């Protein structure tokens with residue numbers, strides 16, 4: 001057989017999917033499994049979204065569409081940006097894709113030549129590294145452990161940008177930590193960014209409507225509007241609107257970048273689907289009661305999960321204020337044994353927890369922080385307390 005391309009030796013399947021598949025396999029074998037592994041919102045969009053999709057079927061043009069996205073979709077996205085306090089963009093600043101992951105992939109292609117560096121804080125969302133490996137970009141990690149609440153400091157950013165990475169990628173609220181930067185923290189980081197004009201900035205803000213405790217969504221642009229000519233804002237319907245499988249992502253940024261992403265679209269997807277487009281417009285411009293109610297529910301679940309974790313001696317968990325993840329430091333378990341099985345790292349911890357208690361979590365090393373694990377708490381409410389109780393039991397049984 002002829003060889004696959006070199007780049008495929010660097011590409012690997014998502015670590016999160018590997019855990020999710022293991023949990024599925026055990027479930028199929030009849031085990032009682034509670035999954036805290038996959039980052040899906042686990043709710044469905046409002047009825048008006050389905051109505052819009054059905055309506056679109058009645059008027060299907062049957063044609064290829066715009067590579068950038070149809071005007072009505074771009075206008076709905078611009079209205080959404082306005083709602084976030086991000087004004088001054090036009091359709092020419094925007095583009096779309098098959099989910100934010102696809103738009104991000106396009107941005108890597110558009111901004112990074114092979115060997116260029118992309119810098120981002122650790123813990124990071126897994127695909128940030130995986131996509132870099134495929135496109136041949138170098139990764140510069142900025143470690144932000146639990147001792148600094150998983151947050152990047154201005155001094156760290158200043159040092160990192162001194163070496164002039166081509167792109168700085170920033171995720172707020174964060175997957176996997178759920179941390180949300182305050183306005184003051186963003187403002188201080190934005191002041192640093194202004195001093196380093198050679199670096200593109202991507203803000204992955206796809207959890208912008210999943211923020212708790214009365215905190216407001218903020219972006220660097222709210223503090224330093226001058227960053228607009230090199231900042232790209234990334235968004236998605238997946239989490240906010242309960243639409244991960246519909247696949248719709250967006251970007252807003254400099255016209256040249258939006259044009260580049262659109263050109264890449266013209267060479268692979270051609271266009272986002274007409275039916276999904278209609279649903280997306282309805283989601284963005286229609287009633288917001290579903291996302292609002294789910295966000296309140298997630299805040300409540302966060303409280304439950306955090307209380308259960310804080311009751312475990314030795315576990316340290318900075319308080320998340322957004323998204324739907326908690327990221328406890330569980331390194332107190334390393335070096336101990338469960339049922340005679342020694343646990344020396346996060347991967348062994350998660351494997352033993354799944355095997356012994358049927359609870360699936362993702363090892364922190366998948367996100368660059370091997371002291372932690374990620375709990376995604378969007379499971380049906382009745383599973384949450386038993387799942388957390390099993391984790392508590394697991395810790396209590398360590399020797």
Ligand SMILES: Cc1ncc(COP(=O)(O)O)c(C=O)c1O
Pocket residue numbers: 039098099100101102125171174175204206235236237238244248249
């Ligand atoms: C931080 C972050 N960015 C981007 C994405 C990709 O979202 P989408 O479903 O729109 O591709 C995810 C999905 O888990 C995410 O957590």
